[in-house]
Amino acid sequence: MSDHSIKLFPPGCRDFDFLRPSVEATFATIDSFVEKQTRSTDIELPYWSNERATLSQLAAGICRSNTNNLVVEEYQCTKGTVDEPWKGRRDLWFRIEDQICHAEAKQSGICWPCVGRFTQRDAESCVRLAIEEARASERDSIWTTSHRTYATSGDDVETERRKPRCFGIVFITPYVTLENQPQWESEFRRFSDVIHSALASVTKAEEHRFMWARYFRADLLKKSLFFDSPYYKTWISMPELDILICESGSGQ
Numbered sequence: 001m002s003d004h005s006i007k008l009f010p011p012g013c014r015d016f017d018f019l020r021p022s023v024e025a026t027f028a029t030i031d032s033f034v035e036k037q038t039r040s041t042d043i044e045l046p047y048w049s050n051e052r053a054t055l056s057q058l059a060a061g062i063c064r065s066n067t068n069n070l071v072v073e074e075y076q077c078t079k080g081t082v083d084e085p086w087k088g089r090r091d092l093w094f095r096i097e098d099q100i101c102h103a104e105a106k107q108s109g110i111c112w113p114c115v116g117r118f119t120q121r122d123a124e125s126c127v128r129l130a131i132e133e134a135r136a137s138e139r140d141s142i143w144t145t146s147h148r149t150y151a152t153s154g155d156d157v158e159t160e161r162r163k164p165r166c167f168g169i170v171f172i173t174p175y176v177t178l179e180n181q182p183q184w185e186s187e188f189r190r191f192s193d194v195i196h197s198a199l200a201s202v203t204k205a206e207e208h209r210f211m212w213a214r215y216f217r218a219d220l221l222k223k224s225l226f227f228d229s230p231y232y233k234t235w236i237s238m239p240e241l242d243i244l245i246c247e248s249g250s251g252q
Helices: 017-037 051-065 120-143 178-206
Strands: 003-009 070-080 085-096 099-106 146-151 157-162 165-172 210-216 227-229 234-237 240-247
Touching (some): 017 051, 017 210, 017 240, 051 099, 120 165
Antiparallel strands (some): 003 210, 085 099, 210 240
16 A cells, blocks of 8 residues: 655645545555556556646546546646637636636646656756646636526526636656665655655745645565566656645635
8 A cells, every 4th residue: 555645735734635545545546556567577656657647646546535526637728818819728626515616737847757866856857847737728728718507587598607716736757777776765765855855945935835745655665566668768666646735725
């Protein structure tokens, strides 16, 4: 089983309470995948391919946490400003309870670090990326403001315009090489400290709100579960997934 945690920035923030059960169900979804797959001769992780694959695990968690939740992934929509619209793809639409939410996600570049070389600047770049994605999600939400139609008295009907909550999501998947496997405990502890420091610094200075969800499986650091990566040209393991979630409308 995994070791996982959820932290909020600033501490005591309640903005993400509605999302916590879905994130916890996401961890359970990944656990189920990993435990079944590692019994075979093929080592596969659902978060090591790309942003779409990892996002599908979060979408599954949202559905798994409550059968009344709704999710739509990766669909075409209008984006941009009123003056400069363009066709693009929204990464995630979901409804939890009465909350309509949009999200844009990223898992690229700095999101695939070697755990031992991840710096404070790298962590701050990931935090900034989540903020940028949240702002992009809010910008694009002008095209998809939801409407609730309801009867008042008699034959009168009113329409309520509802602005969605908009989020930016960054997935970080640090890897460790087989050569550094003996030092994994200190390496990943330092990695978490760096992310914590970056989130604390940014949210204190600019009043942004964040949820940081960390998924970690020490059993994936067994030598038998390392794999030969043609991209990194060495044997590696990816036992951790960090999810940074920023809500738009803060720190602006």
